[in-house]
Amino acid sequence: xxxxxxxxxxxxxxxxxxxxxxxxxxxxxxxxxxxxxxxxxxxxxxxxxxxxxxxxxxxxxxxxxxxxxxxxxxxxxxxxxxxxxxxxxxxxxxxxxxxxxxxxxxxxxxxxxxxxxxxxxxxxxxxxxxxxxxxxxxxxxxxxxxxxxxxxxxxxxxxxxxxxxxxxxxxxxxxxxxxxxxxxxxxxxxxxxxxxxxxxxxxxxxxxxxxxxxxxxxxxxxxxxxxxxxxxxxxxxxxxxxxxxxxxxxxxxxxxxxxxxxxxxxxxxxxxxxxxxxxxxxxxxxxxxxxxxxxxxxxxxxxxxxxxxxxxxxxxxxxxxxxxxxxxxxxxxxxxxxxxxxxxxxxxxxxxxxxxxxxxxxxxxxxxxxxxxxxxxxxxxxxxxxxxxxxxxxxxxxxxxxxxxxxxxxxxxxxxxxxxxxxxxxxxxxxxxxxxxxxxxxxxxxxxxxxxxxxxxxxxxxxxxxxxxxxxxxxxxxxxxxxxxxxxx
Numbered sequence: 403x404x405x406x407x408x409x410x411x412x413x414x415x416x417x418x419x420x421x422x423x424x425x426x427x428x429x430x431x432x433x434x435x436x437x438x439x440x441x442x443x444x445x446x447x448x449x450x451x452x453x454x455x456x457x458x459x460x461x462x463x464x465x466x467x468x469x470x471x472x473x474x475x476x477x478x479x480x481x482x483x484x485x486x487x488x489x490x491x492x493x494x495x496x497x498x499x500x501x502x503x504x505x506x507x508x509x510x511x512x513x514x515x516x517x518x519x520x521x522x523x524x525x526x527x528x529x530x531x532x533x534x535x536x537x538x539x540x541x542x543x544x545x546x547x548x549x550x551x552x553x554x555x556x557x558x559x560x561x562x563x564x565x566x567x568x569x570x571x572x573x574x575x576x577x578x579x580x581x582x583x584x585x586x587x588x589x590x591x592x593x594x595x596x597x598x599x600x601x602x603x604x605x606x607x608x609x610x611x612x613x614x615x616x617x618x619x620x621x622x623x624x625x626x627x628x629x630x631x632x633x634x635x636x637x638x639x640x641x642x643x644x645x646x647x648x649x650x651x652x653x654x655x656x657x658x659x660x661x662x663x664x665x666x667x668x669x670x671x672x673x674x675x676x677x678x679x680x681x682x683x684x685x686x687x688x689x690x691x692x693x694x695x696x697x698x699x700x701x702x703x704x705x706x707x708x709x710x711x712x713x714x715x716x717x718x719x720x721x722x723x724x725x726x727x728x729x730x731x732x733x734x735x736x737x738x739x740x741x742x743x744x745x746x747x748x749x750x751x752x753x754x755x756x757x758x759x760x761x762x763x764x765x766x767x768x769x770x771x772x773x774x775x776x777x778x779x780x781x782x783x784x785x786x787x788x789x790x791x792x793x794x795x796x797x798x799x800x801x802x803x804x805x806x807x808x809x810x811x812x813x814x815x816x817x818x819x820x821x822x823x824x825x826x827x828x829x830x831x832x833x834x835x836x837x838x839x840x841x842x843x844x845x846x847x848x849x850x851x852x853x854x855x856x857x858x859x860x861x862x863x864x865x866x867x868x869x870x871x872x873x874x875x876x877x878x879x880x881x882x883x884x885x886x887x888x889x890x891x
Contacts, residue, residue, distance in 0.1 A: 426544040429606040430553060433537045436500050436599050438560045439592050440530040443507075444472070445568030448707045449722045450585040452715035453576055457584060458516040462843035463642045467520045469708055470835045472527040474634060477828030478627050479531035481678055481821050482618055487536045489618070492543070493609040496536040497600055503529025504596025511583075511590035526589075535821070543608055569707075569726030569733075576722040619670060622678030625663040630829060632656035637836035641844055679822050688884050692807030693823055695877050695884075697830035699759070699799060702766075702870040704831040705838030709866050712842070713773075717859030718780050731786045735793025740800065751802040752881055758802075759878035761795025766871040773863045778856065795874075806884060842866040 451465050458464070487495040506526030513519035541553045575587040583590070633656045640649040664684060671681040683689050707729065714725045739758070768788035775784075808819055845862035 425606055429544055429608075430541075430556065432599055432602045432606055433496075433540060434556060434560050435595060436496070436503075436533055436603075437537050438564050439595050439599075440503060440534060441560065441564035442568045442571070443526065443530070443589075443592065444704075445564065445707070446572035446588050447472075448711045449569050449572040449715075449726045450576060450588055451708060451711050452725075453585040453722065454516065454519070455712075455716065458519075460516040461642055462839060462846075463638050464516045464520070466638050466708070466835055466839040468516070468523060469704060470634060470638060470832045471520050472523045472530075473704060473828050473835065474630060474832040475524045475527035476531050477825045477832065478623065478630065479528060480535065480825045480828065482620075482623050483531045484535035484539070484821055485618055485676070486532070487539060491609055492536045492540050493603065493607045495532050496540070496607065497603050499529045499531070499533025499536065500596050500599050500603065501529070502526075503533060504593055504600075505529070507589045507592035507596065511586040511588075511593070540607060569729045570723070571726075573721070573723035573726030617676050619667075619676055619678040621666055622663065622670070625659060625666060626678060629656055629659040629663055630832070632659055634832055634836050637833070637840055641840055680819075683819055683822060688809075689807060689819060691880070692803070692884050693826050695880055696803050696807060696823060697826045697833070698873050699796075699803065699877055700827040700830035701834030701837065702762070702873045703796065703834065705834035705836075706866075706870055708835055709838050709842040709863060713859050713863045714780065717856055717863075718776075720780060728780070728782060728785065729789065731790035732793035732796075735790040735795075736797040736800075737793075739794045739797025742798075751806050752884075754802045755799050755806065755881045756878045758795045758798030759874045759881070761798065762792050763795075763871050763874035763878065765789070765792030765795060766867050766874065770864050770867040770871070773860050773867070776856070776860060799877075803881075806881070838866045838869060841869060 447469065451468065454460060454468060455462075455465055483495065483499075503526055506522050506524075506529055509522035510519055510526060513522055545553050572588045575591065576585050578587075580587050632652050636649040636653045643649060664681075667677045667679055667681045667684070670677045710729065711725055714720045714728060715722065720728070765788045768791070769785065772784045772788060804823065807823055842862045842865070845865045846858060
């Protein structure tokens with residue numbers, strides 16, 4: 403159980419009498435800055451991928467790992483990092499996360515090669531995973547109940563701003579070529595922010611004593627990591643390796659590894675010990691199907707922006723700044739839909755998911771048609787409406803899909819289910835990068851035989867968008883298979 407936080411210099415710790423820190427909004431600004439730093443890093447790197455291809459003369463698989471390694475590490479550590487906050491204290495883990503993320507960012511910016519960059523991205527993601535669960539968990543410590551809605555809304559705003567500003571800021575920093583550093587400032591910009599956030603966090607954010615008797619399911623973490631790597635690694639490396647037998651053996655190994663993970667979690671449940679994923683959730687049909695659809699939804703987003711950046715910059719010569727600005731309508735659509743969705747509350751959940759997934763599918767069909775009709779140059783006005791529609795569709799889906807999946811989960815498992823759902827969404831992102839990268843780069847290497855210089859990129863992009871369209875259409879239909887939960891008190 404979490405204990406009351408210890409008093410800090412300049413703060414009044416919250417107590418059972420309802421006294422909360424006087425400087426709580428300043429502390430909130432520190433939490434938001436750290437969260438923004440982590441969230442923007444997910445989107446800012448996409449516009450740098452073509453620059454990394456040139457700078458390191460990297461293979462497509464290596465570039466995919468720059469994105470997938472971060473997402474996969476973040477997904478794997480999200481649940482155990484939340485538990486570590488319970489054990490060791492929220493502020494301690496938050497500050498540790500900022501420190502690790504800042505150090506990882508510095509290593510990314512100084513990386514001498516793509517292998518070192520991927521390793522630094524893993525370290526960066528580790529810091530992000532340690533940091534993010536604590537930010538939301540600290541809100542009830544900082545704010546009285548009547549102010550918490552506003553505080554949580556600020557996290558949503560920070561997420562929206564990060565998605566809008568990431569590609570544009572990344573393109574701007576690369577385009578300025580600061581001190582001849584090319585792409586490196588997109589990572590180095592995190593270092594001064596982190597160095598400022600650490601002392602401010604120690605002074606302004608109240609500590610919560612940890613509950614040391616709690617334990618981590620380390621075996622579960624390792625088994626989950628092995629299962630996911632057995633799927634993602636072959637999908638990324640298979641094309642360049644020529645699809646040898648060991649690639650298929652590795653893919654097949656994911657099944658027994660997943661079964662071993664389920665057996666281990668079952669054993670822990672019977673012994674009454676902490677589990678990475680409560681086994682009761684795996685027996686919940688609504689949760690399993692809903693999580694699968696949520697994973698499918700998120701598999702169509704990060705990979706889409708990876709291949710879109712390569713298509714725009716390597717295929718049509720856009721600079722990183724203009725490439726980032728091209729994607730802004732998508733982020734604006736997400737923000738607009740999120741505002742609308744918040745007002746609808748719990749109404750028409752399945753209908754909204756079907757509509758949102760339908761908008762996404764229609765947007766991908768429209769983009770595919772636009773790509774195929776593109777001539778020697780990109781006409782932004784033809785792309786913008788479909789990107790805006792796609793963003794609006796995603797924003798329409800996000801809130802109700804959480805509500806639908808979690809509605810049937812018993813109250814005692816809601817926290818674990820929410821964390822697991824977010825982790826699987828990140829897993830979907832890593833799988834999507836692998837799948838879309840496989841489709842896109844495989845078609846890029848195939849001779850098109852067309853006289854246009856851009857034809858091969860158009861063919862590759864159009865082929866990749868088929869996956870997105872199909873996945874989003876499937877979600878629009880399959881969401882109705884999730885059982886309608888019984889009303890609960």
